[in-house]
Amino acid sequence: MGKAIADRLLEAGARLAIVDVNPEAIKRVAETESRALAILADVSCEDDVRRAVDQTVARFERLDILVNNAGTEIPGTVEELTSKQWDRQFAVNVKGAFLFSKYSIPYIRRQGGAILNIASIDALVSYPGNAAYDSSKAALLAFTRTLAIDHGRDGIRVNAICPGYIDTPLLNSYFERQPNPPEARRAVVAQTPVGRMGTPGEIAEAALFLVSDAASFISGAYLVVDGGISVAGR
Numbered sequence: 001m002g003k004a005i006a007d008r009l010l011e012a013g014a015r016l017a018i019v020d021v022n023p024e025a026i027k028r029v030a031e032t033e034s035r036a037l038a039i040l041a042d043v044s045c046e047d048d049v050r051r052a053v054d055q056t057v058a059r060f061e062r063l064d065i066l067v068n069n070a071g072t073e074i075p076g077t078v079e080e081l082t083s084k085q086w087d088r089q090f091a092v093n094v095k096g097a098f099l100f101s102k103y104s105i106p107y108i109r110r111q112g113g114a115i116l117n118i119a120s121i122d123a124l125v126s127y128p129g130n131a132a133y134d135s136s137k138a139a140l141l142a143f144t145r146t147l148a149i150d151h152g153r154d155g156i157r158v159n160a161i162c163p164g165y166i167d168t169p170l171l172n173s174y175f176e177r178q179p180n181p182p183e184a185r186r187a188v189v190a191q192t193p194v195g196r197m198g199t200p201g202e203i204a205e206a207a208l209f210l211v212s213d214a215a216s217f218i219s220g221a222y223l224v225v226d227g228g229i230s231v232a233g234r
């Protein structure tokens, strides 16, 4: 999803830095693009984040848009999860967004801009055996609202996207954990009003809209992009 968002922003004319802990992930975007900077960093590590923001501003001399997309999903009920796993879940999905916002806002406020957090429909509806992930995404929505309130007058709009089932490696590992993965996939498609899963490109279109001037009066909001699954009753 991060790659699709980066590609769409590049297409729209942005210059950008792509941050990932996995060297393969950043290589795919950055090697082919002179307007992109690849930064290897763990979003949960304060020194890494400070370095990533510094490198970005050193290269592009400004920072207008921050997209907090990096995320991980550590499954388990409360009984199954260790406290270390709980902490890791929050460190990546919530603290990562906190750290990037903390170090980016001083630059974004110079001319104004936008922050976008990639949450999940799991922030709004709950799924079995996903206590830490669902809680982390709900926290990210609250964080989005607070940032919007605190920094609106800095000219910074802050919003979130709640994706539903989007076909990515993360979703694939979710299905692989199910007793019957093909059946689990079929069930999701059957429950989704539009009759299919989403694509990373469809999240990227929503992301471009929310960070662009087309969304100039939208702040503190979340946009559900899920083909209707979160409002579908049985």
Ligand SMILES: NC(=O)c1ccc[n+]([C@@H]2O[C@H](COP(=O)([O-])OP(=O)(O)OC[C@H]3O[C@@H](n4cnc5c(N)ncnc54)[C@H](O)[C@@H]3O)[C@@H](O)[C@H]2O)c1
Pocket: 001, 002, 019, 020, 021, 022, 025, 041, 042, 043, 044, 069, 070, 071, 072, 073, 092, 118, 119, 120, 121, 162, 163, 164, 165, 166, 167, 168, 169, 170, 171
């Ligand atoms: N795929 C879905 O159906 C779905 C649904 C709702 C929300 N989301 C959210 O969308 C975002 C993107 O998910 P995706 O499906 O593309 O997942 P993905 O696993 O395909 O990609 C996530 C990326 O984040 C990177 N990452 C993980 N931990 C990191 C860390 N500590 N520091 C830096 N980078 C790190 C990974 O290396 C990977 O490249 C995540 O926040 C995820 O929770 C996904």
